[in-house]
Amino acid sequence: MHTILSNKKPGSRVTNKFAFAEYMPLFVVLFLFIVGSLSSDRFIQVNNILNIFQYAAEPAIIAIGMMFVVLGRGIDLSVGSVMGIGNVTAALLVAAGYPVWLSIVGAILFGAMIGLINGILVTRGKMEPIIATLATMIGARSVIYFMTNGAPLFEGIPEEFKVIAQGYIFGVPNGVLFLVIAFAGAFIILGHTRYGRHIYAVGGSEETAGLFGIKVTWIKTSTYVISGMLAATAGVIGASRLGIGDPNAGVGYELIAITMIVVGGVRLAGGVGTVFGVFSGVLIVSILTNILQLDNVSTHAQHIFLGVALIGMMLFLSWKDVTEA
Amino acid sequence: MTVDANALEIRGISKSFGANKVLVDLNLTLKKGEVHALMGENGAGKSTLIKIISGVHHADSGAIFLDGKSVKFHSPFEAQVGGVATLFQEIQEIPDLTVAENLYAGIEPTKYGVFIDWKSLHNNAQLQIDELGLNIDASQKMRKLTPSSRKMVEIIRAVHKRAASVVIMDEPTANLNQGEIDALFTLIDELKRKGISIIYVSHRIREIFQIADRISVLRDGCLVKTESVGRIKEDEIVRLMVGRDLPEFYPRREPPTETVSLDVRGLAVDGELDDVTFDVKSREIVGIAGLEGSGASSVIKALFGLKQVALGSVEIDGKRLVITSPKHSIAQGLAYVPEDRKADGLFLNKTVSFNLTASVLKSHFSWHGLIVRKRLAQVASENVIKRLGIKLSGPFAKIGSLSGGNQQKSLFGRWLIGSYKVLLLEEPTRGVDIGAKLEIYEEISSLAKSGLPVLLYSSELLELIGMCDRVIVMKNGRVSGILSGEELTEENILDKALIRDNRAIGHQAMTQPIPSSV
């Protein structure tokens, strides 16, 4: 009887292939480092490396929020607009003379609220996440334009707000610090708390998770709230970094964030993906962007490369699936 | 004998869906530590009863008593906490989490109340598994386990984690092979010894005689009879279920001709089939048997073009079959009924006539393969509906709203329009009530009689023995024997199918992971 139930001898061939796939992002990072140093001698300088990390902070924070949603078998296309909301709200509030901390809290709460709307539309309204978040993407962007009349806000932004993203700690830009905090937080929550594991469970099978006593609706809604808060936080950092309230902030960031997590091995169907993987995904996309910037490629053209990278990664993944099947 | 305490008592349960009365004033008692089999045709009310006990549905009237106390559950989870664990037909699992995480999902041990205590999680889980003498690694992902191991993990979770006193099993053996079924029965015996009561739902009569203490038969929402296993016979159960006498379960067969119709030589599919050689004569029904992973379920798929065929030659009536795609196979005269009708066979949100004509629309009911000739298609499908006695609720009735039996008949009926040279059937009566089963058997047999060679894959040995002239037994991707006449018995099939080499099983287990998708 026991022999029939045996499953302890996994074929070694299969195991090796899985390991290879898991470390794949790492190899890509290394490869990009080599490409980068060959294409420009400014690449391997400490300043440039810090630069990469600093500029990675905003998209990375959004990507982490996206990761929460996608792990729970959802998608959040409104992150770009919510980033804009965070950006503009914080700028307007500090410019109006509110304390910096209060303005930041206000901006993040605004983001959380839009996330909550997404969550409720998806769970209670039974809307497909793509449609619900596309609608809030348009809705939130129009709210930004009500708030600003479409014009950037330059004046009245105090130094103490700008220093948040422009400052340094021990010679390291604050942005790097935000990046590290965000990833450490995600690592602990997703990997080592019941809440985090329950997100994986819900993404793996909603029905089963419900049967296991996991509050599926609550978990799903909360991932959208987290995504909204993180996107707004990224917006705040952006406003502080440039000292401007920009109504166009965050346009196209949904594509960047999705690219980062997909490249990092998060499965879009939910339930699979590691924080380490997303970290590699963020690095890959950021280094690629940096190389393109050093080679003076325009922002719009960078989007072309992003799209190509996304398709390339998906092609690699489906090829991997075929060969492993 | 001491007083037999009742673990579960159901008093006067009634339930209707709209005008449809599904359960009528039903009473049932479950003794402590007994295995109570629940039998009945599809639509008799078994699954509704289970769903009411486990909190999925709510009864219109009546009461449920657990250990003498009145209970009312609002969800399967609540029922589980209350001591009633239900194993539904589909395995409840999170495939990408580990066995341990699946066992403890929702009740993970924590450190400082926040962080998961991985060490005690895995240790406790492994302990639970080892206690039952199962060879499962708790740190393995569920996805990588065999179906039976996954079922076992589900049972452990249901029984041990929530201290269940009643366990409901709905067709637990549906996807298990004989060896795995034996393992499950050993576990059930163990549960009985611990005083846990089991409600066991199955269509397989033989299985029930092996494991159950008492049998209750439901018909049309009423309890017809409850009886101890020793005091009731197989044919009486069947009679109670159907409500009439069955003259003969399997249709009478006529001897096949000697002309070979389907000739398969050296068929090979990478990692699944190797050197499979057999033939089917005209008017003959040939069965395929084998355990999960033996390749038995791959033979028909390979012939139909659903697998990459590496080697081999197939001839139909002396003409070589070119296997590329289902489209091409159909064009060459193959008709195929897949084993999973909902996943692979039916267009659930379409009408019956859409489903019946989908395969022949282009070839039979169109103008130059372009424009549909609706009237012709309508007439043809109405004929099939009449011939098979498929019951519709309206002109736009979606096939998904019909009963399992009517769905399966429609799936089968698809191949009654047009002419085919070989009929390939996989599990033609899975999850179908006895009435529909008999009608399908009758239809298969009359098609064979008309000269059509039939290849039939089934996991129900009795069905193979009852229906087939010869049965091909598969093992490790090869033909291990072809049985016919007197030799065609359950014992002989199992003898040829069972593998006694441990290593081969280990390998076999690994070929069965759930395919991952991006």
Next chain:
Amino acid sequence: MQKSNAQTTIYSWLNEYRSEFTLVILIALTFTIGPLLTEYFFTLDNLFNLSRQSSYLAIVTTGMALVLIIGGIDLSVGAIMQLVGLCTVLILGSGVSAGVALVLALLLGAGLGVVNGLLTVYARMQPFIATLATGGIMTGVVMTYTQGNAVAPKGIDPTFRAIGGGTVAGIPIPALTMMLVVLVFWWVMSKTVYGKNIYALGSNKLAARNVGINTKQIECSVYILSGILAALAGYLTFARSGSFQPATAATGGTSVEMVIMAIAAIVLGGGSLAGGKGTIVGAFLGALVSAIMLNFLVLLGMGIWFQRFILAVIIVIVVVSARKTEGT
């Protein structure tokens, strides 16, 4: 007995096409109430405008409906309109006639559809991610080339503007094109084997394969059709002004808007993102209703951003109520 049978038949027929009937009633209502709200509604000028606006949307929606019926999604249709519009204007600028430009535009749309089809069908990427990426690339190309500025070459074939702004028998050409497209695809989807096979595929892909339908070929062809129809809409859109205006964030990212309006129109018309459901007529009526709603907002003097906000709210209401009625 006979009579009650006929009654149930009529009842189930009404039930089967209830979204279509609801929309027809809704349109009739707006046409009665519309003139009461604003007298401008029934002017020839506005009706022309309305018919043009609804024609771009309805053409794109028809293509999207096919994609949704097979259970896919095409997020790149807006970007295809943009890229094709830009290329058309550039080609015309080099002195080519409007007719040749149309053929080239449709070919380009087909080519972009082929890319989407190959990625989703043969490389087995999720359609939404594949088309999000290809759409992103197309937008990137457009923005890199134009840097956000309008492209208006001189001396292009005057026929181009005539197509966008002209009328035949008193009906604007884009509106005529729309009617033709809707008619053709209604016929294809309800009367041809190809159409039935598309429904079969959308209802259950594995079952479709098992009844001998070449699923990959059909899936791919649907993305190509979606690309061609988006290209046609793009051509007509920019034929109006005779120049190309990129959709930037400042103008609201029209490419995303087109996608979501098309999806909303289809859901409004009884379709579903799960596939296998929806009709061309339903999608067309849905597009018409959406266009009329937007037209009202414009006539009532709402700013563009308020319109967008209302659009988002309407989409939410439509989809949620569709879900709720499906659930019962």
